[in-house]
Amino acid sequence: MSKTPINLQNKFSQFSEYWSPRVIAEMNDYQFKLAKIKNEFTWHVHHKTDEVFLVIEGTMSIEFRDGDVELSAGEMYVVPKGVEHKPYAKEECKIMFIEPRGVVNTGDAGGDLTAKNDVWL
Template identity: 65%
Template sequence: MEYTPINLQEKLTKFTELWSPKVIAEMNDYQFKLVKVQGDFVWHKHEGTDEVFMVIEGNLTIEFRDGEVKLNQGEIFVIPRNVEHKPYAESECKIMLVEPKGVVNTGEKRIEQTAENDVWI
């Protein structure tokens, strides 16, 4: 076993793409993913799982059909399974997602914004 901590800031320097989650660790069947976001994403949902958003740097708004939640640096929010949502960030925001292995960023949809899955940095 390797006893080396994972440095989030160092990992965030390894990519520039927006809306393209990168895996940094796994725990049981869950992955910890870093992603940089800016602007609007697409409406989507994850039918089989909840999804955790943790803001590392910046501000993130997650819109729902009946409201929204605003997250600041250091805040976390859990989106329940099967709840349609649309993330938005006015300026670049760095977040960590925690979700089961195999979850695709656009949910059940395969569209232009669908990122390659299971990409490690």
């Protein structure tokens, strides 16, 4: 067991790619992932799990078919399982995801923005 705290800013400094989540910790079967996001993502659904977005720095939107949720630093939102959504950030935004191990970032959509899973920092 490590007694060293995880420094989020230090972890963010170790990568530059957008839409490419990095695992920084696990708790039971859940992973804590950091990502830098900018511009459009893809419409997608996670059928088996909710998805938590926690904004660390910047602002982002989560688009839904019936409206948007705007998030700023220090705010979080839980997208319920089975709800189609599309994250978006006009400028670079640093976020944390909390989700079960093995969740694919593009859900059921696949495509070019699908990131490799279980990439640790």
